[in-house]
Amino acid sequence: MSLKGIAIIGQHGREIGAVTDLYIDIETWQCQSLEVKLNRAALEDLKLKRPWFGTQTVRVPVNEISGATENLVLKCVLEELEFSGGQPAGMASAPEQDPRDTTGVADEASKE
Incomplete structure (x- = not known):
């Protein structure tokens, strides 16, 4: 039996x-x-x-x-889960932008 492809079920009984x-x-x-490849409903949650x-x-x-069993069951609800990296799932955010990247940032001269 392989783990790949097995569904992950949250505590609310929904597949994530x-x-x-x-x-x-x-x-x-x-x-x-x-x-885990998240389904659309989990992304929205x-x-x-x-x-x-x-x-x-x-x-x-x-x-x-x-x-x-036929599925894997989480110990906690999805929003309380801490993903690898130690950040709670509900606090997930976009990756930080490189401070050297000035794409889309107006320079001081263009403001005057």
Whole structure:
């Protein structure tokens, strides 16, 4: 049995997405997290930006999975889940812009 493609179910009983990849610690041979392709409803719940095509993926730590049968079940509700990186899902934001990137920023001379 493969974990890839298995549905992830939240505590509310709704499917949030499916496993697309595994992250393994090669020193301990333990699975650290799962890459989950979020469905559209989960993106809306998390207030994440919807791409034009496809969807977004997140890394879910395996310690946030409470059970596994035909599906994997989360221990907490989706909005309370801390994704890999330590940021609560409800606080997810766009990546920070490089301060050296001045694209779209008017310079002082153009304001006068």
